[in-house]
Amino acid sequence: MTGFLEALGKKAAERWLAVLVLPGALWVATAWVAVRLGHRDALRPRVAGDRVTEWAKDAHSTGLVVAVLAAALLGSAAAGLAASGVGWIVRRAWMARGRRPPARWAVARRRRRWHRAAGRVDALVAEAVQAAGSAEEVAAGPEIADALARRDAIALETPGRPTWIGDRWRAAFIRVRRAYGLDLTIVWPRLWTVLPEQLRTDITTAQLACTSAATLTGWALLYGALAVLWWPAFPIGVTLLGTAVARARMATAALCELVETAADLYGPRLAEQLGSPASGPLTTALGDEISARLRKDPPIA
Missing domain, CATH: 1.10.287 (Helix Hairpins)
Structure with a gap:
């Protein structure tokens, strides 16, 4: 049991590092660059590089270096948690029912698109049946298959979500x-x-x-x-x-x-x-x- 818990803790730590801290560190670095460059020097990375070089040349106490690293780590973790929290909200939005505007309007729009595509499928099938003379002898040609794919790309069933x-x-x-x-x-x-x-x-x-x-x-x-x-x-x-x-x-x-x-x-x-x-x-x-x-x-x- 102890070995299992240790392995589980190690796996959780690795996932925390890979999913939250490392992407967060990249975002923190980008945020620092954004602050240093701004809009005026947006495409001049040398400005940020010079600032890093100047800071590295100066003498800094061990406590300051540790504080900077700790702040960077905490900022990275906070950014990762923020992204994860926003992701949770996004998942809820993706699964929304669409009972109120503007989600309800999105449902109505998707339904109109789907019914137009389904009407195209029905028209092509009707033409094929009329040409063949019997529904049993109709073969789904490439045009019908393409129309079906277009309809199913919108939704496999009549849309009911935004x-x-x-x-x-x-x-x-x-x-x-x-x-x-x-x-x-x-x-x-x-x-x-x-x-x-x-x-x-x-x-x-x-x-x-x-x-x-x-x-x-x-x-x-x-x-x-x-x-x-x-x-x-x-x-x-x-x-x-x-x-x-x-x-x-x-x-x-x-x-x-x-x-x-x-x-x-x-x-x-x-x-x-x-x-x-x-x-x-x-x-x-x-x-x-x-x-x-x-x-x-x-x-x-």
Whole structure:
């Protein structure tokens, strides 16, 4: 047990150093450069270099050096915690329901885009059916496949969230509920216990990638804030923001696919563990029964 706790503490310390302190140290250094250069000398790094050289040449007491290093370390950790906190807020925003403006307006816009794309798919399918003379003889050509890809790029189901990430999660829940009758909100903690270790590891890795992408968004905002003092920080922040959004989408897509895979492959095992073995594929009737049982609702008098 002692060895396990030591290994766990070492791993936590390494993660704290890699995720918070080192990126924080880079941000603190950038902030120092922003203060020293300002807008006037924004593209003259020699000015900051000369200041460092002058400070290094002067004699400084050990206490001052230690204080500077401690301040840099504390500043780095504080910046890392700030980025992590902003990332948590960003994750909440990505999953917002969109019941109030301006999120509600974003939902309406996404729905309009999706319905236009879906209408294009329906029109192409209707043309193909008319040309073939029978729905059974229709082959999905490249034009229909491209239209489907455009529609699915907006959302896999009719949009109901203001963000692509929120809609991807919503689609995963809808698809599992439609296929198996399982309410993932209730079922997931129990389903997790019957998953094999490799699938759990893959899901955890994808989840950490989502968290990392959200934290990168926090760093993008922190770098963007430095643009008030030093304008080159603005393109840095924009680049980080674009990278964070792209990573978040890829990680979310992978995570949702893994969650659906868990329901596809191990839904019957969950039913068996709950004493309702499925004789074949999991049916929606059995899934509804499992979801209702796990809700533990009081009986209707």
